[in-house]
Amino acid sequence: xxxxxxxxxxxxxxxxxxxxxxxxxxxxxxxxxxxxxxxxxxxxxxxxxxxxxxxxxxxxxxxxxxxxxxxxxxxxxxxxxxxxxxxxxxxxxxxxxxxxxxxxxxxxxxxxxxxxxxxxxxxxxxxxxxxxxxxxxxxxxxxxxxxxxxxxxxxxxxxxxxxxxxxxxxxxxxxxxxxxxxxxxxxxxxxxxxxxxxxxxxxxxxxxxxxxxx
Amino acid sequence: xxxxxxxxxxxxxxxxxxxxxxxxxxxxxxxxxxxxxxxxxxxxxxxxxxxxxxxxxxxxxxxxxxxxxxxxxxxxxxxxxxxxxxxxxxxxxxxxxxxxxxxxxxxxxxxxxxxxxxxxxxxxxxxxxxxxxxxxxxxxxxxxxxxxxxxxxxxxxxxxxxxxxxxxxxxxxxxxxxxxxxxxxxxxxxxxxxxxxxxxxxxxxxxxxxxxxxxxxxxxxxxxxxxxxxxxxxxxxxxxxxxxxxxxxxxxxxxxxxxxxxxxxxxxxxxxxxxxxxxxxxxxxxxxxxxxxxxxxxxxxxxxxxxxxxxxxxxxxxxxxxxxxxxxxxxxxxxxxxxxxxxxxxx
Numbered sequence: 001x002x003x004x005x006x007x008x009x010x011x012x013x014x015x016x017x018x019x020x021x022x023x024x025x026x027x028x029x030x031x032x033x034x035x036x037x038x039x040x041x042x043x044x045x046x047x048x049x050x051x052x053x054x055x056x057x058x059x060x061x062x063x064x065x066x067x068x069x070x071x072x073x074x075x076x077x078x079x080x081x082x083x084x085x086x087x088x089x090x091x092x093x094x095x096x097x098x099x100x101x102x103x104x105x106x107x108x109x110x111x112x113x114x115x116x117x118x119x120x121x122x123x124x125x126x127x128x129x130x131x132x133x134x135x136x137x138x139x140x141x142x143x144x145x146x147x148x149x150x151x152x153x154x155x156x157x158x159x160x161x162x163x164x165x166x167x168x169x170x171x172x173x174x175x176x177x178x179x180x181x182x183x184x185x186x187x188x189x190x191x192x193x194x195x196x197x198x199x200x201x202x203x204x205x206x207x208x209x210x211x212x213x214x
Numbered sequence: 215x216x217x218x219x220x221x222x223x224x225x226x227x228x229x230x231x232x233x234x235x236x237x238x239x240x241x242x243x244x245x246x247x248x249x250x251x252x253x254x255x256x257x258x259x260x261x262x263x264x265x266x267x268x269x270x271x272x273x274x275x276x277x278x279x280x281x282x283x284x285x286x287x288x289x290x291x292x293x294x295x296x297x298x299x300x301x302x303x304x305x306x307x308x309x310x311x312x313x314x315x316x317x318x319x320x321x322x323x324x325x326x327x328x329x330x331x332x333x334x335x336x337x338x339x340x341x342x343x344x345x346x347x348x349x350x351x352x353x354x355x356x357x358x359x360x361x362x363x364x365x366x367x368x369x370x371x372x373x374x375x376x377x378x379x380x381x382x383x384x385x386x387x388x389x390x391x392x393x394x395x396x397x398x399x400x401x402x403x404x405x406x407x408x409x410x411x412x413x414x415x416x417x418x419x420x421x422x423x424x425x426x427x428x429x430x431x432x433x434x435x436x437x438x439x440x441x442x443x444x445x446x447x448x449x450x451x452x453x454x455x456x457x458x459x460x461x462x463x464x465x466x467x468x469x470x471x472x473x474x475x476x477x478x479x480x481x482x483x484x485x486x487x488x489x490x491x492x493x494x495x496x497x498x499x500x501x502x503x504x505x506x507x508x509x510x511x512x513x514x515x516x517x518x519x520x521x522x523x524x525x526x527x528x529x530x531x532x533x534x535x536x537x538x539x540x541x542x543x544x545x546x547x548x549x550x551x552x553x554x555x556x557x558x559x560x561x
Contacts, residue, residue, distance in 0.1 A: 046244045049240035058232050071236060074235065079243070141226050144226070164219070192219065
């Protein structure tokens with residue numbers, strides 16, 4: 001099947017192959033969709049939710065480690081797109097980039113608010129209690145990765161999620177986090193180091209690697 | 215991106231998969247969106263608020279702008295007379311947008327603030343058209359400027375002081391030159407009769423002027439009065455008035471000059487037509503003409519003299535009585551006016 005990239009995020013050639021946000025060619029153009037949304041066409045919003053709804057959901061899941069809250073984030077991001085459709089600037093970075101940015105900001109706001117409202121001290125390490133999906137899968141490696149990602153500071157976590165899982169370039173990720181590219185790369189370097197140290201520290205990599213590459 | 219992690223690390227990270235969106239997500243979203251649209255047909259985007267610093271800056275800038283515009287309007291005369299505002303007034307005058315404010319001239323010259331505020335800017339040498347280099351010419355030009363006459367004494371002093379300072383400061387004249395220039399100008403103006411009018415003179419100067427214009431009879435009377443005073447007092451008065459001696463002899467001729475004392479007008483009422491009355495009147499005038507009756511018209515004086523000369527002794531007595539009454543009335547009137555003036559000055 002021929003693949004067309006609806007979003008205007010610039011991907012590298014190798015990333016294009018694995019890009020999860022790749023859309024079939026018969027999908028509508030972003031600007032045309034937004035024109036319809038601006039005209040309060042609910043079908044257009046439905047299409048956008050079908051095409052792009054997983055982007056904010058994925059970001060929410062990995063940032064908050066909670067699929068319920070992630071769905072709430074995804075819904076809120078898409079509702080904002082619906083509310084502010086009349087402000088849509090055509091020729092911009094596209095719906096995918098817009099939703100990604102809004103979802104990340106919503107996640108960071110929610111994390112900040114949760115920390116402010118919580119009476120408990122911020123834990124030094126991630127909560128050891130397994131998450132619901134993690135319990136179901138009982139995957140030791142996955143749980144270790146989740147714990148390590150959740151133990152990262154918010155913005156370091158966001159940098160890893162945007163660059164590794166969402167496959168954004170450093171400049172686009174820095175732009176979404178409203179950071180200077182140099183500062184972002186420095187933060188990303190620290191985040192990678194911390195994440196690798198954490199995962200390796202849990203002793204799950206070697207066995208897993210042997211399993212993958214026997 | 216992914217190349218920054220080792221293959222083992224990438225494999226571990228790839229294990230972190232997320233579940234799919236729940237079924238019916240898009241339907242729930244559309245339902246919520248349409249419900250919102252039903253409440254508010256058109257989504258009104260929240261107005262983006264400025265940062266607090268920007269708001270404060272805008273407030274300060276607005277206040278400053280209002281103040282600047284008000285000051286400019288006042289300087290341009292939008293509220294009546296143009297008000298002197300530093301910098302703005304100078305710029306407005308340079309661009310010929312407004313004329314220089316006319317100084318407020320006060321009769322008494324008691325308002326120091328007004329004089330200080332108005333005077334210094336008005337009489338620059340350039341404005342007065344001064345091109346001469348000497349102190350005397352410079353100061354004379356300023357003094358003879360028509361607008362200089364409109365200033366109060368205090369304002370005049372300020373103007374002349376500034377001009378003097380400029381002359382000394384520029385090195386064109388020394389302090390002694392300035393002093394001698396003022397002395398010469400004063401002498402010349404006194405000689406040419408351009409000096410300050412009598413009502414603006416000091417008491418000693420007024421008396422001196424009155425004495426110069428006095429008739430011989432009046433001078434004789436003054437001399438008599440002076441002789442009645444103690445010697446020390448006589449010396450002081452003579453020194454102040456610049457008198458060496460006063461004519462002692464009594465002269466019946468009337469001075470042709472009129473005195474500058476306006477309140478000294480004494481109109482003698484018409485005497486009875488009888489010859490006796492005229493005789494009495496003329497003799498009384500010859501002996502006891504009051505020193506303050508110097509502004510009476512010459513014709514009237516001559517007329518009265520003739521009538522007094524022709525009057526009978528009884529008529530002359532009546533005339534003298536009337537003159538005495540008139541004199542008393544004048545004195546009481548002068549006292550009242552002086553009292554009023556003193557009260558005004560105190561207030």
